[in-house]
Amino acid sequence: MKSIYRAFFVKNLMTFLLPMLIPIIVLGALSTYLIHQHIKEEINHNHMDLLKQTEENMELMLNELDSLNLQIVASATQFVHLRTMMTKRWLDHNDFVELAALKNFIDSPAIARSYIDSIYIYIENDRHRFLTSTTGGLMELGDFYDRSWYESFVSHPDKEQVWTEARTIEKVFDRYSPKPTHLITMYRKISVAADNDGVIVLNINTDYIKNYLASLSSMKGQQVLIVDKNNDVLFSDDKIDLGRDVIQQIVSQRSSFFPLDLGDKSFIISKLPSDKYGWTFISITPKDALYEVPTRLSMVALQLLGVSIVIGMLLAYYLTQKNYADVKAIITTLHSAENGKALPPLPSRVKNVYSYIIHRILQNFMEHNYVKVQLSERKYKAQAMEFAALQSQLNPHFLFNTLETINWKAISMTGRPNELNHMVENLADILRYSLDDQNKMVILQKELIYTESYLKIQKVRYRDKFDVIWAYDDEVKKYHVMKLILQPILENCLYHGIKENERCLIKIKIRTTPAFLHISVIDNGIGIKPEKLAEIRERLESNVDQTRHIGLHNTHKRLKLTYGEPYRLAMRSKYGWGTAVHLSIPID
Structure with a gap:
């Protein structure tokens, strides 16, 4: 119950906090960032204007030296x-x-x-x-x-x-x-x-x-100084004591606007070099003075954030107490019903979702519990019967042993291998294939070998009235498939495709896409009439056990149980033209 209480508290806390916190955090961060960028641009612009003005005024003062020189020359x-x-x-x-x-x-x-x-x-x-x-x-x-x-x-x-x-x-x-x-x-x-x-x-x-430079300072703590080409300070208002190394570091910077940390304080530096006298005009401003507005805005956002968290926690605590009491009443009702104890009386009126749940539980619990037990039992029996039917349609052990006896008997009667021996050997290979490999998944190469054995038997049966064309690349042989997926499709193809007086052509095409292995069996036989095709499609999608057409139906069921929804089977046919069966199997 403690875990339920914690879950309710966290859920209610997030329900109240997120709608309040997200706008505050987003707006606070965005406004702080935008103001910070705006101030940065304004500072750079204003400081450069200040330094240019200082440079012009200083050059105007020092032009007196040039004026004296000109008068001397004159x-x-x-x-x-x-x-x-x-x-x-x-x-x-x-x-x-x-x-x-x-x-x-x-x-x-x-x-x-x-x-x-x-x-x-x-x-x-x-x-x-x-x-x-x-x-x-x-x-x-x-x-x-x-x-x-x-x-x-x-x-x-x-x-x-x-x-x-x-x-x-x-x-x-x-x-x-x-x-x-x-x-x-x-x-x-x-x-x-x-x-x-x-x-x-x-x-x-x-x-x-110094007094002139001090009058130029527009911000608290700002200092304007002038250094010569030897990095000696010529003019300064002495607000900040800078060493020669710091001056050299400032002058050597390529950027004209950059931050600088001095001890535990941060400053924003702007500088303007002058080529006429080799001087550098420098403005140094404490960072906290520049970003006072964003700092205040951040503090307000943090205060609102704290208030929102407190309010959210109080509301979450209140709702958690209320929801926990309702859930506890529901659990008590369920335990009473399971243990055969007397159930509490029905609520006089439905006030919220929890009282509605209690009302419905008291009305339908016994009936629902009975139906659930019956449904589980029927589902278990149906599944057991389905798997038993799929796996036990035919026990081939007896047939396999009998075929071995027939094979040796035929050889002893003729004194040498004959056509009957080849048929029996192919049939025995197919039975051995189904018996020996208990794992129903095999590589496609193995499935193709035993499919050819099956086709050899059918060629004898139908007196070579059909030909088979294989179309696939060798690299498809490495993929895993279920055993005996081609034989039922070919059986269906021969059953509906062999014409009475003409040869039939069967094409087996195998290709891959990034997610699927596509197998197509196409023939140019007599085809299937539309009503018969609709009947076959209906049987394939039916969950009722089939006594006829076991092979194709069981293959479809096996593939569907193994691969689930991604697997697809499509069957198309036109009477007088032929039939095509397409399988799409997920690649393992």
């Missing part, structure tokens, strides 16, 4: 004179006038562009003087607080015309309070008196760029 004479002034010990009035004009050349962009910290112009000279926008004019390198740019200029090879590096300098506003300042310095070599004999140094305020 004012070559003035800058040649500047080189001369850098080598003089003392400057005269004209030098100061011209120096003021040149200083205004670099002061204007430094003052106008808030992101420019300072601009230096250096042309090789023995005194290591350079023009700077931070002081009144020329400065000597040894007297200035920023000297690391000169080392970078000297150490870079001539072929590298433009490069960038991050620097930290200490600006001295007074003697006791130096202030560290973070800069991104752009270098561009210039040629004044000789090739690459000077450099323009553009110092960009890192804090300004």
Whole structure:
């Protein structure tokens, strides 16, 4: 009874849960997937737009370096004179006038562009003087607080015309309070008196760029950074601390949009390489910030799923209790009827399917039980009689022994084998075939051998009034068939086919399809009249035992009992033209 209770509970649980769970799961998963894909496309599109905008703005800022270079080229004479002034010990009035004009050349962009910290112009000279926008004019390198740019200029090879590096300098506003300042310095070599004999140094305020990059972040936790060709971070808002190895891993990725796991956190990376300065613009966004909506949707779906499961279990428990009580009442009624005990009273009214079942059981149980016993008994007897009739139509043992005696007697009377001996031997072979092999299934090759023995006997009987044509491939011989399936068909063929004054032609055709072995026996004899053919077909399909036409009828019954529904027998005939019998046997 516990198993019945569990079965009812599982069935009722599935009945209530599946209609609720399937829509929730399908809609939840589908909506999450679609939103996820939409967000992914939007993120990629928005981040690439953001990086392109950043690239354009940065190039616009750095174009100041190109503008300065063009002005130097256009004012070559003035800058040649500047080189001369850098080598003089003392400057005269004209030098100061011209120096003021040149200083205004670099002061204007430094003052106008808030992101420019300072601009230096250096042309090789023995005194290591350079023009700077931070002081009144020329400065000597040894007297200035920023000297690391000169080392970078000297150490870079001539072929590298433009490069960038991050620097930290200490600006001295007074003697006791130096202030560290973070800069991104752009270098561009210039040629004044000789090739690459000077450099323009553009110092960009890192804090300004950081604030600018921070203002571009449109999502919580998003970071925008710029790295140079050496994978050094030039600009960053410092929200996420990335090592050099991580930067190198990001830059080396072929894809411009990909996920990246850092420790226990996942990020979505977008990057845009820039060929002009060899920089790479990178956007890094926490994955949980991007997929906040799908995550919330998934949580809502899970909550609905949990509520549905609880409701389904409560309903299933209630119905299981009710159904179990009804089934228990039915089983009690059945046991009472089987044991001869008093049955409970009929229900006053039918409330559900279970009370209807109890009502019908109480009305019909005894009659049904009696009919069932009688039917089983009759079915058993009929089946036993049928098999006995099929297997015991004729006991050939006595005939076989008698034929052996006749065979030897015929030889002793004539002194040598004769036609009678051949007939007796063929008949004995057929009887031995039916007796020796207790297994009713044989290969088709064996069945064909003993069928030929049968035909030899019939040729003597009918004085060679028929010929046989065999049509089959050797590979069909390997299939298993029941014994003696061809003999009854050929007997029927000879009985209905031999003409009085003409020879008859019989064709035995065997072929296979993927699932069946097809055997056809066709003759051009006298054929069967329509009414007689209908009678034979009716007898073949009848379940009544036949006293006539035992061979064909029994063969049909044996094949039907062995192969079941897949087996088919078709019999066609036209009076005056001939008869055809077709068997379709499932291949073993």
